[in-house]
Amino acid sequence: MTDDLNGRSVIVTGAGSGIGRAAALAFAAQGDRVVVADLNADGAGAVVEEIERAGGTAVAVTGDLSEQGVVDTVTATAVERFGGVQVLVNNAGIMDSMSAPADVTDAEWARVLRVNLTAPFLLTRAVLPHMLTAGRGAIVNTASEAALRGSAAGAAYTASKHGVVGLTKSLAVMYRRSGIRANAICPGGTATAIGVEADRSAHGPAAIGPHFVNLGRVSQPEEQAAAILFLASDAASNINGAILPVDDGWSAV
Ligand SMILES: NC(=O)c1ccc[n+]([C@@H]2O[C@H](COP(=O)([O-])OP(=O)(O)OC[C@H]3O[C@@H](n4cnc5c(N)ncnc54)[C@H](O)[C@@H]3O)[C@@H](O)[C@H]2O)c1
Numbered sequence: 398m399t400d401d402l403n404g405r406s407v408i409v410t411g412a413g414s415g416i417g418r419a420a421a422l423a424f425a426a427q428g429d430r431v432v433v434a435d436l437n438a439d440g441a442g443a444v445v446e447e448i449e450r451a452g453g454t455a456v457a458v459t460g461d462l463s464e465q466g467v468v469d470t471v472t473a474t475a476v477e478r479f480g481g482v483q484v485l486v487n488n489a490g491i492m493d494s495m496s497a498p499a500d501v502t503d504a505e506w507a508r509v510l511r512v513n514l515t516a517p518f519l520l521t522r523a524v525l526p527h528m529l530t531a532g533r534g535a536i537v538n539t540a541s542e543a544a545l546r547g548s549a550a551g552a553a554y555t556a557s558k559h560g561v562v563g564l565t566k567s568l569a570v571m572y573r574r575s576g577i578r579a580n581a582i583c584p585g586g587t588a589t590a591i592g593v594e595a596d597r598s599a600h601g602p603a604a605i606g607p608h609f610v611n612l613g614r615v616s617q618p619e620e621q622a623a624a625i626l627f628l629a630s631d632a633a634s635n636i637n638g639a640i641l642p643v644d645d646g647w648s649a650v
Pocket residue numbers: 410411412413414415416417434435436437440460461462463488489490491492512516539540541542543583584585586587588589590591592
């Protein structure tokens with residue numbers, strides 16, 4: 398079993414960039430050992446190097462987390478290298494094309510739901526037996542402002558992130574007597590690579606038209622990571638099933 402003196406075993410998905418990268422660096426800086434999981438091998442490798450240069454411990458696992466085989470490799474890596482899984486951060490995600498429901502293609506719907514909702518489910522299901530055996534665990538999911546309203550993204554992304562909230566609440570209820578907590582953050586606009594893709598899309602915020610109003614300051618990935626680390630920490634020991642906006646008040650307007 399993992400010796401906590403050596404830090405917790407933490408899986409962060411989408412850790413090769415943006416919010417996941419910031420979270421991986423912050424976990425490692427406080428002594429946790431991090432599985433850096435990402436589709437992008439260069440990004441994941443660079444984050445592991447950065448962590449190791451700073452004296453931390455991390456390992457990269459590259460692959461598409463919507464594939465069961467990759468999910469199994471991520472889980473096995475955490476168990477074999479770090480002795481279990483104390484923290485799972487389901488953070489990897491993709492933007493959609495900002496399309497309204499009638500304009501969403503089958504391919505876009507399938508891909509966005511698969512990456513944003515099914516992949517977190519698959520990894521959570523794979524990790525749960527290890528948390529249940531240990532009698533402890535913290536799961537933090539990265540949802541979105543689009544989990545709270547219909548005007549922050551297209552139909553596919555909005556539906557996928559509402560689904561992440563549902564998954565989070567189900568986990569919180571089902572495992573609340575098992576020492577496992579599950580919470581989600583809902584970032585507002587954050588300065589990461591994901592916006593680049595959205596801006597290049599055929600539609601963009603213009604498709605949502607006058608409904609799209611971002612009333613929050615664009616955050617830095619580190620501000621999102623701070624909320625993730627808090628929810629994964631013992632300081633949040635009585636927080637379970639919380640859906641936490643990290644959006645400079647956008648959702649309060
Ligand atoms: N940036 C924002 O404004 C914003 C706002 C709300 C929510 N979010 C959410 O934050 C999370 C992190 O995104 P980010 O903003 O840091 O973007 P990002 O693009 O910088 O990082 C996302 C990472 O996820 C990885 N990824 C994508 N699909 C994957 C897959 N199938 N398997 C493995 N890895 C995959 C990418 O390679 C990338 O490294 C996402 O879930 C996103 O929906 C972002």
